[in-house]
Amino acid sequence: MKKRIVLAGAVGILVLLAALTAQSLIKSGEEALGTRKYSDFQTPQFCGTSCHGDIFQQWKQAMMSQAYTHHWDEIEYFKLAVPHGEKDKAFKTVADGCNGCHTPLAFMAGDVPPPRPEKNSRANESVSCDFCHTVTGFAGDTPFNFNFISEPGKTKYGPREGKNSPEHNLAKSEFLGTAEFCGTCHNEKSPFGVWVKSTHLEWKEGPYAKEGVRCHDCHMTYADGFSAAMGNRYPDVRQHLFHGAHDPGKVRGTIELRVHPDIREAEPGDRVKFTVALFNQKTGHKFPSGSVEDRIVWMHVQAVDAAGRVYHLPVDKKGFAGEEYTIGSDVLAYQDMGIALDEPDFKGVPRDGIPIGDRIFRMPYFDPQGRMTIQQWNTKSQGVDYRIGPRETKLETCTFTLPQDIAIGPLKVTAVLNFQKLVKPVADFLGVPEDESEIIRVNEHATVIEVVD
Ligand code: HEC
Numbered sequence: 001m002k003k004r005i006v007l008a009g010a011v012g013i014l015v016l017l018a019a020l021t022a023q024s025l026i027k028s029g030e031e032a033l034g035t036r037k038y039s040d041f042q043t044p045q046f047c048g049t050s051c052h053g054d055i056f057q058q059w060k061q062a063m064m065s066q067a068y069t070h071h072w073d074e075i076e077y078f079k080l081a082v083p084h085g086e087k088d089k090a091f092k093t094v095a096d097g098c099n100g101c102h103t104p105l106a107f108m109a110g111d112v113p114p115p116r117p118e119k120n121s122r123a124n125e126s127v128s129c130d131f132c133h134t135v136t137g138f139a140g141d142t143p144f145n146f147n148f149i150s151e152p153g154k155t156k157y158g159p160r161e162g163k164n165s166p167e168h169n170l171a172k173s174e175f176l177g178t179a180e181f182c183g184t185c186h187n188e189k190s191p192f193g194v195w196v197k198s199t200h201l202e203w204k205e206g207p208y209a210k211e212g213v214r215c216h217d218c219h220m221t222y223a224d225g226f227s228a229a230m231g232n233r234y235p236d237v238r239q240h241l242f243h244g245a246h247d248p249g250k251v252r253g254t255i256e257l258r259v260h261p262d263i264r265e266a267e268p269g270d271r272v273k274f275t276v277a278l279f280n281q282k283t284g285h286k287f288p289s290g291s292v293e294d295r296i297v298w299m300h301v302q303a304v305d306a307a308g309r310v311y312h313l314p315v316d317k318k319g320f321a322g323e324e325y326t327i328g329s330d331v332l333a334y335q336d337m338g339i340a341l342d343e344p345d346f347k348g349v350p351r352d353g354i355p356i357g358d359r360i361f362r363m364p365y366f367d368p369q370g371r372m373t374i375q376q377w378n379t380k381s382q383g384v385d386y387r388i389g390p391r392e393t394k395l396e397t398c399t400f401t402l403p404q405d406i407a408i409g410p411l412k413v414t415a416v417l418n419f420q421k422l423v424k425p426v427a428d429f430l431g432v433p434e435d436e437s438e439i440i441r442v443n444e445h446a447t448v449i450e451v452v453d
Pocket residue numbers: 044047048052055056057059064127128129130132133158159160173174176177178216220227228234236237238240
């Protein structure tokens with residue numbers, strides 16, 4: 001009897017070991033290059049037209065299905081990253097690695113650089129159904145740099161068990177429901193060892209992780225309905241929305257603004273201090289997050305007097321180290337674009353493209369020469385992190401000395417928070433279509449004081 005238990009135990013351990021080694025034999029991250037074929041994976045069209053029509057249409061509209069084909073991705077990859085990798089071989093692996101997250105099938109198939117989007121190859125599938133639904137875990141302790149473990153095959157992983165479809169076997173995966181799964185692509189380390197994308201890490205340190213609110217709860221919300229034609233009806237079908245910075249409706253209202261004065265009545269020549277409270281009500285990570293090197297969030301404050309004259313109120317300096325990167329200026333930056341463009345003496349373009357003196361909520365990225373860069377792969381260090389954390393409130397002040405000729409009567413002061421996905425001077429310089437640098441008004445608030453004689 002005892003013997004049998006020992007034997008069963010030994011067999012059990014062997015089976016476990018075999019399973020563990022099988023997973024550890026699967027290459028992940030950079031090592032997965034060229035370890036699979038496109039034909040190991042079903043196309044999204046197949047999943048979408050056979051059974052999951054509704055999820056397919058949601059995915060089609062999300063950035064997930066455009067991670068390789070979207071204009072700015074194509075421009076940054078082919079105009080900057082690929083030529084950079086050709087000029088400086090140290091960056092070749094990094095440029096290949098873009099595909100590990102943006103078109104993982106192409107990367108695993110060794111199809112790098114993939115054909116241009118206009119060629120309509122399978123690289124265009126971007127982050128596809130069968131890619132996500134055959135991921136089984138990640139290698140190491142921290143998810144980052146596409147270190148997911150991909151096991152394509154007849155078994156598809158999802159949130160439910162027991163219900164097998166005619167097409168595939170279904171297995172319940174705890175992993176797909178975790179933020180770590182998202183982190184395999186939403187955390188990125190540059191070749192200089194700098195965290196240049198850390199949405200998952202920011203979430204993990206913030207209040208939402210502690211409360212068990214995952215990425216999915218804000219980006220893949222639940223609704224009553226069907227997840228497959230002829231399938232069961234469920235009260236909690238995961239919606240494949242993945243709405244983020246490219247959805248103005250998601251961005252609007254992210255931060256709530258309130259502005260108040262220190263005195264309600266003032267005479268020409270008086271100094272009035274306006275305080276703006278900016279409260280991050282909506283994001284589970286910092287704002288902005290993700291492609292922080294591209295994004296710009298800034299507060300513009302202006303006053304309008306009773307005669308309709310407009311005054312711009314620059315933000316008061318706080319005096320912290322690196323603050324100059326958080327106040328709108330006309331200095332030039334991003335000179336390292338000159339490497340890929342074959343212009344070693346490139347002077348750069350204006351850093352911000354917003355009114356001088358406005359407060360910017362950002363974290364600057366620096367190239368090995370210490371110049372600000374939008375090339376996250378060429379990032380050797382970072383400056384002050386002046387983004388707005390989840391549920392954080394930041395206070396900013398603008399002190400305004402009322403001009404002698406200001407109109408007597410009400411003075412209305414408005415604070416506006418704006419967001420741009422890509423700094424405008426860079427977008428214009430590289431020919432990125434306008435929607436990438438459109439101004440999204442996140443929120444605004446106004447207060448009124450009385451100017452008296
Ligand atoms: C970025 C990864 C990703 C992509 C791309 C993706 N899914 Fe999902 N899918 C998920 C995650 C995560 C869940 C939910 C897992 C959980 O909550 O445990 C899910 C859930 C599902 C479910 C179960 C829904 C339910 O609640 O019963 C189906 C069916 C599904 N996906 C089909 C698809 C199809 C079809 C596509 C392509 C059109 C697709 N998925 C694309 C990650 C993805």
